[in-house]
Amino acid sequence: TYEYPRHWVEYVGGEKAIEIRQVRSIPAGRTILLKNFNVLRYNDETKKQDSFPVAVYVNLDTGDDMKVFNTKLQTVVREQLTAEGHPLPSEVTIAYNFETNSIDFKVVSAKKSGFTFNEADVYSNENFKAIAWLDNDDCFKKIFKYSDSTMSIDDLRGMLPSTFTVEGSAGLLTRLSIGGIWSRENIVIKSSISEFAEESILCLSNYMYSPPKHYSITNFVSKFNIRLVEPSSMKDVVLPKDGKDGLIIEMILIAY
Numbered sequence: 001t002y003e004y005p006r007h008w009v010e011y012v013g014g015e016k017a018i019e020i021r022q023v024r025s026i027p028a029g030r031t032i033l034l035k036n037f038n039v040l041r042y043n044d045e046t047k048k049q050d051s052f053p054v055a056v057y058v059n060l061d062t063g064d065d066m067k068v069f070n071t072k073l074q075t076v077v078r079e080q081l082t083a084e085g086h087p088l089p090s091e092v093t094i095a096y097n098f099e100t101n102s103i104d105f106k107v108v109s110a111k112k113s114g115f116t117f118n119e120a121d122v123y124s125n126e127n128f129k130a131i132a133w134l135d136n137d138d139c140f141k142k143i144f145k146y147s148d149s150t151m152s153i154d155d156l157r158g159m160l161p162s163t164f165t166v167e168g169s170a171g172l173l174t175r176l177s178i179g180g181i182w183s184r185e186n187i188v189i190k191s192s193i194s195e196f197a198e199e200s201i202l203c204l205s206n207y208m209y210s211p212p213k214h215y216s217i218t219n220f221v222s223k224f225n226i227r228l229v230e231p232s233s234m235k236d237v238v239l240p241k242d243g244k245d246g247l248i249i250e251m252i253l254i255a256y
Helices: 066-080 126-132 138-147 153-159
Strands: 016-026 030-043 048-060 092-097 102-107 113-117 164-169 172-179 188-191 200-204 213-217 226-229 246-255
Touching: 016 200, 030 126, 048 066, 066 092, 102 113, 113 138, 138 153, 138 164, 138 172, 153 164
Parallel strands: none
Antiparallel strands: 016 213, 016 246, 030 048, 030 113, 092 102, 102 172, 113 172, 164 172, 188 200, 188 226
């Protein structure tokens, strides 16, 4: 919610308007870390599953979007899966999914393969939890229990947050999807500023409007609300609650 300055609200000598030049969304620089999980792949010679430790470690600069995230992540994953007998690049996918706004972990292989999590106290750093809206690592500890027991996949689903999607059997996950990720993309700004629509589209972030977008304001308005919306799905976007990411509204208040 943005409240107009009191002296501007109290001005009654003429017309008032607001001009929007630009709304900038500034994704913070973040190092994203998720660790203590493995990719398992069946070995025909030993008749056992070989385990290959993997970690998500991506250093994002200020303003980097999720295309950059995926590019950096693919490099990291390929560098880790280099041991003899490791899964092929085509068998393992760890990436941000733009269609579902999630980070997906998938194993597709003719051999018995999948993901397991180790027993650990720490699985992710604060930046990972911030972009995934997690308060702690309890969900990954529950996935470890699935990996280390005879728990059914349905039992595991009942223990995880609604943003998690899992598939698998016999202690192996073939898919883990963590939804609700802060996508760092340009976003649509919707607002109650317009007289013609309660939640009208104000602008697209990171786009300079020239001339500025002009809105007449009545004397009865002292504030306006904004909502952030993902352009393709039109679902609401909420910035991570750690306050690192910014939203800057560049506007001009006019009284005449």
